[in-house]
Amino acid sequence: MDRQQPLPATQTSTPPTSLIRLEEARQRFGDQKVQLLIELMYTGDTLADAVIKELEELGFEARAKLNSGIKEGLEVVEQPSPAIQAFLQQVESYPAWVDKERLQRGSEAFLSVGNVWLTFSLGPGSLTHTYSSPSIAQVLVKTGNLTTMAQRRLLETGAWNVSSILPGGLLRGADGYATNLQVRLLHARVRQTLLRHNWDQQALGTPINQVEMTRTWLDFTYVPFNALHKFGITFSEPEISDMYHFWQYIAYLLGIDERLYRDIVDQASAQEILELIDNTTEGTNQDSQVLVRAMLDAVTAILQPTLKLPSSIIFDLVSAITHHLHGNRLADQLAIKKTWISALMPVITLINRVQRAWNRRSPVARRCFIDRTVTAFLQIPPLQGSTTYQRNVTEPTQQELPKALVQQAE
Known part of the structure; x- marks a missing residue:
């Protein structure tokens, strides 16, 4: 099919029909904020x-140059093509507002949560809310990745998250830096592929x-920070500020418009933007329910070796946490059932509060907790085969939507 042309400027001032309650x-x-929302849709x-x-257009040679630039920097790329040069120049230039010491503190604040609760915050916390957006759910279901290959895609998302938050992960050429650029380019690939297949931009x-x-x-x-708070894992104001600074730099690497994230420095400012987006977005749909169920099954499978409990109990635990969050x-809209474990939520919260209070009183205990989290992440077995975002920039260009590899049983 022919590539769908961008909408004329006169049409982009008209809100997409999917926006509601404007x-x-x-x-x-x-x-002003609503008009910016419309423009950026x-x-x-x-x-x-x-x-x-x-x-x-350029094929293998361009892919090789792009990958070299991502891993080793623009300076090693001989005669880069214009788009690759512009892309690498942008990502290699630290914005004036970046404070590297705050990036380190933000990373450590995140790692102080622990690997198990970071997994809970990623799946039941972050992804549940992501999948509740009907437009995002539609894109994900079209790829098939998060229904037929849910565990693999969750592991790939986790690999991106972990590589980003590990110490030094966002330094130029580090795994987290490269992964964020690869994810950004995967978004671009999916975007262009969908535009070729009669995507309804006006809607x-x-x-x-x-x-x-x-x-x-x-x-x-905002979502995982708020979720963790509900379970007794709280952060001080300086910690929250550093964590948002850390994630603002990730937003920069991912190509997000600064007008949307630079003023988000704490939970209150984040909540305002999220409520603006949520309140103008249609509710969940069947795609959302399918994705969430696949995600709950995948989180259950991922946690089973760590928690060493029957899968049915872990699934009930994950469902209860998701319901509580x-x-x-x-x-109810996402068809997440209530389970008997819901009654244990106050006990789980109390245990976390006690652990958190001890870590706050003892810098040594906090440091040991962070080190244990780092060790746990470094001991995660590498994924079998390349990720979807890695293959997007290394393998021959295809016109179909990128697919994740099927995750093999352990």
Whole structure:
């Protein structure tokens, strides 16, 4: 099919029909923020989109240069093509606002949570909210990755998350740095592929647009921070500030528009933007339910070797945590059942509060806890085969949506 052309500027000022309650949003959040929301619903990622087009046109040589640049820097790339040069120049330039000491503190604050609770915050916390967006759910179901290959895709998301938060992970050329660039280019690949297949921009905006990327970014910041708080894992104001600074740099690497995240410095400012997005978005649909169920099954399988409990009990635990984190209304919309373990939530919260209080009183205990988390992450067996985001920039260009490898049974 022919590539769908970008909408004219006159049409991009008209809200996508999927946006709802806009007048109410204007009264609550102001006309300027709502107009920015509308504009960015039609906005992708110019630099990354241009790279994908060059890879399609130039083939193997361009892919080789791109991968060298991601791993070793633009300076090693001989005669880079224009789009690759512009992309690497952008990501290799630290924004003036980046403070490397705060990046380190933000990483350590995140690692102080522990590997098991980071897994809970990623699946039941972050991804449940991500999948509740009907437009995001539609994109994910179209790829088939998160229904037929849920565990593999969850592991790939976890690998991105872990590589980012490990000490030094975001330094140029480090695994987290490279992974974020690969994820950004995967978004561009999916975006362009969907536009070739009669994606309805007037209804949904551009696929994987700036608003959806920001919503997902909030699903890895505000949502898990809030979720962990509900289970007694709290953060001080300086910790929260450093964690948002850390994730702002990730947003920069992922190509998110600064107008959406630079003013988000704490839970209150994050909540305002997320409520603006949520309140103008349609509710969950059948795709959301399918994705969430697949995710709960995948988290259960991933945690089983660590928790060493029967799968049925772990599934009930994961379901109870998800229900507790998101409340009855959203949980019911997503068909997440209540389980007997829900009665244990106050006990689990108390245990976390005691552990957290001890770590706060003892810097040595906190350091040991962080080191144990790092060790646990470093001991995770490497994934079999390359990830979807790695193959997107290494293998021959295909016009179909990228697929994850099937996760083999352990």
